[in-house]
Amino acid sequence: MTQLLLFNITNGLIIGAFYVLMALGLSLILNLSNVINFAHGGFLVVGGYIAYTITPYVGFWGALLIAPPLTAAIGLAVERVLIRPLYGRDPLYSLLLTFGLAFIIEDGTRFIWGAQGKPVTIPTFLGQPLSYDFFFITGYRLFMVIVVVITVALLFVLLRYTRLGIRIRAGTLDLETVSALGVNVRMLRSLNFAVGIFLAGLSGVLAAGQLGLEPTMGTGLLMPSFIAIIVGGVGSLPGTLLGGLLIGVASGMTAVFFPAASEAIMYVLMAVVLLIRPRGLLGEEGMLT
Amino acid sequence: MNVLEVHNVTKRFGSLIAVRDVSLSVPKSQLRAIIGPNGAGKTTFFNLISGFSTPTAGSISFDNRDITALPAHQRVALGMARTFQITEIFPELTVFENVRIGIEVASGYHLRPWISRSEKAEVHRRIDDTLKLVALEAKTGRLVGELAHGDQRAAEIAMALSLRPHLLLLDEPTAGMGDQETYEITQLIRRLHRDADLTIVLIEHDMRVVFHLADRISVLDQGKLLAEGTPQEIAANDVVQAAYLGKAA
Amino acid sequence: MTTEHTRKLIALTAIWAALLLAPYWMAPLGGYTALATRVLVLGLAAMSVNFLLGFTGVLSFGHAAYFGLGAYGAGLTLKFLAPSTPLSLLFGMLLGGVAGAILGALIARRRGVYFAMVTIAFGQVFYYIAFQWSSLTGGDDGLRGFSRQPLDLGLVKIDILSNADNFYYFVLLCFALAVGIMGFLLRSPFGRTMIAIRENERRARFLGIPVERHIWIAFTLSCFFMGFAGALYALVNNFADPRGLHYSQSGDFVMMAVMGGMRNFWGPLLGATVFVVLQDYLSSVTVNWMSFVGMLFVLVVLFFPRGLLGFVRRKSDA
Numbered sequence: 074m075t076q077l078l079l080f081n082i083t084n085g086l087i088i089g090a091f092y093v094l095m096a097l098g099l100s101l102i103l104n105l106s107n108v109i110n111f112a113h114g115g116f117l118v119v120g121g122y123i124a125y126t127i128t129p130y131v132g133f134w135g136a137l138l139i140a141p142p143l144t145a146a147i148g149l150a151v152e153r154v155l156i157r158p159l160y161g162r163d164p165l166y167s168l169l170l171t172f173g174l175a176f177i178i179e180d181g182t183r184f185i186w187g188a189q190g191k192p193v194t195i196p197t198f199l200g201q202p203l204s205y206d207f208f209f210i211t212g213y214r215l216f217m218v219i220v221v222v223i224t225v226a227l228l229f230v231l232l233r234y235t236r237l238g239i240r241i242r243a244g245t246l247d248l249e250t251v252s253a254l255g256v257n258v259r260m261l262r263s264l265n266f267a268v269g270i271f272l273a274g275l276s277g278v279l280a281a282g283q284l285g286l287e288p289t290m291g292t293g294l295l296m297p298s299f300i301a302i303i304v305g306g307v308g309s310l311p312g313t314l315l316g317g318l319l320i321g322v323a324s325g326m327t328a329v330f331f332p333a334a335s336e337a338i339m340y341v342l343m344a345v346v347l348l349i350r351p352r353g354l355l356g357e358e359g360m361l362t
Numbered sequence: 363m364n365v366l367e368v369h370n371v372t373k374r375f376g377s378l379i380a381v382r383d384v385s386l387s388v389p390k391s392q393l394r395a396i397i398g399p400n401g402a403g404k405t406t407f408f409n410l411i412s413g414f415s416t417p418t419a420g421s422i423s424f425d426n427r428d429i430t431a432l433p434a435h436q437r438v439a440l441g442m443a444r445t446f447q448i449t450e451i452f453p454e455l456t457v458f459e460n461v462r463i464g465i466e467v468a469s470g471y472h473l474r475p476w477i478s479r480s481e482k483a484e485v486h487r488r489i490d491d492t493l494k495l496v497a498l499e500a501k502t503g504r505l506v507g508e509l510a511h512g513d514q515r516a517a518e519i520a521m522a523l524s525l526r527p528h529l530l531l532l533d534e535p536t537a538g539m540g541d542q543e544t545y546e547i548t549q550l551i552r553r554l555h556r557d558a559d560l561t562i563v564l565i566e567h568d569m570r571v572v573f574h575l576a577d578r579i580s581v582l583d584q585g586k587l588l589a590e591g592t593p594q595e596i597a598a599n600d601v602v603q604a605a606y607l608g609k610a611a
Numbered sequence: 612m613t614t615e616h617t618r619k620l621i622a623l624t625a626i627w628a629a630l631l632l633a634p635y636w637m638a639p640l641g642g643y644t645a646l647a648t649r650v651l652v653l654g655l656a657a658m659s660v661n662f663l664l665g666f667t668g669v670l671s672f673g674h675a676a677y678f679g680l681g682a683y684g685a686g687l688t689l690k691f692l693a694p695s696t697p698l699s700l701l702f703g704m705l706l707g708g709v710a711g712a713i714l715g716a717l718i719a720r721r722r723g724v725y726f727a728m729v730t731i732a733f734g735q736v737f738y739y740i741a742f743q744w745s746s747l748t749g750g751d752d753g754l755r756g757f758s759r760q761p762l763d764l765g766l767v768k769i770d771i772l773s774n775a776d777n778f779y780y781f782v783l784l785c786f787a788l789a790v791g792i793m794g795f796l797l798r799s800p801f802g803r804t805m806i807a808i809r810e811n812e813r814r815a816r817f818l819g820i821p822v823e824r825h826i827w828i829a830f831t832l833s834c835f836f837m838g839f840a841g842a843l844y845a846l847v848n849n850f851a852d853p854r855g856l857h858y859s860q861s862g863d864f865v866m867m868a869v870m871g872g873m874r875n876f877w878g879p880l881l882g883a884t885v886f887v888v889l890q891d892y893l894s895s896v897t898v899n900w901m902s903f904v905g906m907l908f909v910l911v912v913l914f915f916p917r918g919l920l921g922f923v924r925r926k927s928d929a
Contacts, residue, residue: 103724107723107724108724109724109727109728111862155909155913158913159912159913162916164670164723164724164727165664165670165865165869166912166916167912168670168672168724168727169862169865169866169869169908169911169912170908170909170912170913172859172862172905172908173904173905173906173907173908173909173912174905174908174909175905176901176902176904176905176908177901177902177905177906177909178905179901180899180901180902180905181902183899184899184902296732296735299728299731299732300732302728303728303729303732307725307728333743336739336743337739337740337743340732340735340736340739343732344717344736347717347718347729348717351720351721412817434816434817435816435817435819435820435821435822436819438817438818438819439819443817444817446813446817450811450813450814450817451811451814452806452807452810452811452814453810453811454810455806455810459803462803463803463804463807463815463818463820464818464819466800466803466804467804467818467819467820468819471800472800472801472804472819472820472825473800473801473828474799474800474801475795475796475799475800475801475802476795476799477799477800521814521818524818525818525819
């Protein structure tokens with residue numbers, strides 16, 4: 074029984090790790106710029122497709138290294154041209170914009186790469202299960218977790234120790250003061266957005282190897298990211314991390330006992346958290362507006 | 363009887379102590395001024411009294427009733443009204459409409475989908491009366507956002523009055539005003555104090571206004587109560603004089 | 612009567628004239644009555660969203676859920692309960708409204724983007740349920756097997772199933788009812804508090820308005836209207852679609868309101884007309900209509916945020 078439990082918790086953590094990657098990018102953008110990036114799933118897809126396109130030339134590892142920054146660059150351009158004009162306005166408008174953007178990206182990828190799902194090849198040594206007992210931990214899934222762990226660690230280092238990171242964190246708390254201290258807030262937002270999209274692109278590359286590639290895959294991953302942020306607490310990146318892992322574990326465990334409810338459990342968790350602790354598990358008071 | 367009693371109230375924001383152990387008692391019909399340099403905690407103090415934020419320590423009572431944890435809108439219902447440092451009005455509604463909302467809430471109509479003709483007439487009458495008090499009856503159809511600064515302040519005071527308060531909190535009513543407008547607002551406040559018999563607490567920087575209007579003055583500095591007394595006492599107080607009165611006016 | 616008053620009266624008369632005579636002027640323009648019926652229902656939905664968005668200033672982005680619930684409520688009533696059109700409308704409206712009341716209570720304290728996020732997430736719960744509970748709802752295929760029933764008025768039975776014009780006038784009647792109540796509410800003391808909250812929430816609170824409670828009431832009311840619109844939509848199609856519950860449908864409704872002009876009562880109807888006609892046309896000429904709709908969103912947001920009726924501004928009566 075305990076082995077089954079351990080099984081499922083581990084499985085859930087693997088799922089959760091992936092949600093964390095997506096949700097962190099979304100959370101970064103939300104916290105600093107007050108923008109819900111509906112197009113986040115779209116950028117995930119773009120990242121995956123870019124990786125698919127360049128793999129024949131640079132191989133799997135090359136794609137892993139190049140696709141995310143490329144996606145981030147696209148994100149940067151989008152932010153600069155489309156989103157920046159909207160910062161001073163009612164958040165409604167940036168919502169609608171990213172919303173429309175999501176449509177454009179989905180249709181665009183369909184136009185460029187076709188509506189059919191694309192097969193993605195991963196290095197064979199990663200495709201093997203690691204051991205007989207833990208058959209579900211294929212090399213690839215473990216690899217995914219490792220990538221996520223490294224990325225999150227790097228993100229943490231970025232936010233804690235670099236100038237950019239410190240400014241992002243300060244800006245999340247009090248953008249006006251940061252601006253008064255002479256920081257170029259517009260560039261800060263752009264760079265922050267780019268980091269968020271980098272994470273989305275990376276998620277796309279990883280997801281492609283696991284799930285295959287098709288234009289609609291991004292939208293399905295947007296909701297769990299939302300829920301991770303709400304559960305973990307708006308305005309708190311550690312909260313998003315916790316939220317992602319929690320819903321991953323909850324989902325993974327439910328998949329064993331009530332397979333049909335494995336997605337529903339995320340919503341139930343969200344409802345429970347909202348009832349008991351409306352600001353989220355690690356959310357801050359006053360971050361709600 | 364004391365309309366307002368504040369007992370040893372402290373407000374902390376993290377490690378920053380905005381208001382430190384301040385006490386205050388305002389008897390009925392008094393006009394109390396709160397003065398002090400920028401950052402002294404005056405507006406924070408007002409926020410505590412009006413319910414915008416809750417004190418970290420201490421208690422507040424209004425008409426002998428403990429209101430320390432009471433939400434803002436319920437304090438309004440008990441008879442407290444305030445204005446803000448930056449005028450808080452409904453800029454895209456007319457003067458008439460701005461005042462109407464307050465009167466409808468004060469009459470208990472705010473949840474009603476419908477009011478009778480006689481009720482409506484009563485509301486209109488009270489709007490007229492309130493506008494006459496602040497001398498805005500000629501501008502009743504104007505959009506408040508288009509009015510001159512002084513008139514906007516008067517409109518905001520009218521909104522506060524529409525609630526039929528017996529305690530009026532005015533946060534820097536003459537801020538940003540020229541001499542003429544300052545004079546008019548000062549006269550208005552004096553009229554309200556005398557004719558409408560309101561208890562008024564006001565935050566002010568303009569010392570002419572303070573000495574002209576106040577029955578009693580409290581001085582705040584760095585969150586602490588520095589001194590309290592009649593205008594003459596405060597003017598003669600060495601500590602206060604050295605610190606502030608030289609700077610103001 | 613002031614000039615503003617007269618202007619409003621003329622506009623109102625023009626609108627209702629156009630609506631009443633729609634089956635007659637649409638055909639020569641290449642339209643058809645069923646399209647007008649669709650526009651009316653979606654327009655009502657957009658106006659219901661705007662009740663909250665444009666008039667209370669609250670950013671609810673998950674409102675399609677209550678629309679969808681209304682549709683399923685109507686469909687289920689007709690399929691399993693009784694072959695009565697009025698009853699299906701009632702139940703659809705109740706389902707949407709009650710769900711809104713419950714969920715609204717959970718989130719009335721939030722604001723801004725966080726509020727939007729939570730409304731979206733909650734909306735998705737219903738989408739998910741509609742998909743999963745396929746034994747009841749038909750899952751991905753949607754709810755079928757019901758159709759709008761003739762109206763039994765005792766002396767005469769009106770066929771609204773096969774007669775498009777009859778159905779259009781029935782829907783117009785329902786629309787008029789809903790819109791009438793909405794307008795009435797907005798002009799009431801309660802409606803004025805909603806506008807106050809939109810104009811300046813802090814000031815509203817300091818005038819003694821219990822803001823959270825009023826937002827909850829406005830939210831619930833708009834969900835009842837949404838449920839009603841959704842129920843009508845199920846009747847339009849004789850079909851309830853799970854996609855009607857998805858947040859992308861919410862986005863469409865919000866866009867209709869923005870495009871037509873959020874500050875104007877009739878704006879969302881105009882926005883719905885343009886949106887529906889445009890979408891209809893685009894999906895028939897190109898397979899990439901989705902990118903065009905997306906571009907429409909982007910363009911409106913960047914260049915026409917006030918919407919078509921946005922130029923109608925209030926002026927002071929001197």
